[in-house]
Amino acid sequence: MRPVRGDLAPLLAGAATAVGAAGALLALTDSDSPLRGPLTLFLLLAAPAAALAAALRGLDPFGRALASLAGAVAVDMLVAQAMLALHIWSAAGGVVAVTGLSALVFLLVAVRRPRGRTERERTS
Template identity: 35%
Template sequence: MIRWTLALACVAGALIALIDIDTPLRVVLTPLFMIVVPAAGISGLLRDRDPVESLAVGVAASLVINVLLAQAMLVFSSWSPRAGVATIAVLGGFMYVLQVLYRGAAVMRAEQGAKTR
């Protein structure tokens, strides 16, 4: 239940930023999206590790990703909240694809290990 609520809040934050809706919720939901999406993606890639360590690494990496994105936008004089949200969304999608491929490879290894015995 909490995962779906958080996912819905993140989607709402991204849509609010991309469509440029002027609402007081923008202040809360858009930064929530910017922090949660990379953190969830990286934590998902570290699924077989300790959950607390995975969450800590995910949040730290999320902050690093956001700071590097902001620095790159400032260096290239292309500051745009929409572009930042879109970049984080694409990065989150890429990490999701990596998770799916990683799980598929793990399932294949498990099946091959079962066949050899």
Template identity: 55%
Template sequence: MGLTPLFAGVAVAAGCVGAAFALLDLSSPLRAPLVLFFLLAAPGFALSPWLRGLDTWARVVACGSGALVVDLVVAQSMLALHVWSIRGGVAAVGALSVLVFLSALARRRRHRAPR
């Protein structure tokens, strides 16, 4: 079966803990690395279903680049609107990631449905 599902589960758990640390304003030495992991992993995993046609390494690079773009657009938008906060940034990146992932699922479901 392999270790891929185990690594995926650990990654999801680490991202959720990082988001919880930021949103609940909890203090921990692991807060910074886990929040950073969430900010890179959540948009990257959300973009992954859109890039199924690429080989593995091209997909990793594209998802990582896309995650950085999402983070930078959220940060720039919040700074331009004078509403910057750590909690708001994490919430906005999480919300955008969920929307991107759900749009990929909806697209896949629409193409599978019998006509």
């Protein structure tokens, strides 16, 4: 049986969520696992990138991926700079702050997205 092209996207999204959750768990529990660094880095890049990609729906796929990845790096740097300036830096605090900002962007995108028909369907 041949898989349909669209069937792989939810599987990859679920796997990325599981990897990010494992990275958050390892960072928040201060684990000594060798996977702590790579999984936490994945979370710190993937969470804001996915949130920004959801907000940038109008761009073509390559432009959206590039802009969301650059935005994710900017969000990470801004959170780190703010925490350092306020003298409250911690790895766990950074993970919580970046994850919270990403969740907030996802929430704002979900609230702003119109329900029902799309704009293209309304104008035609």
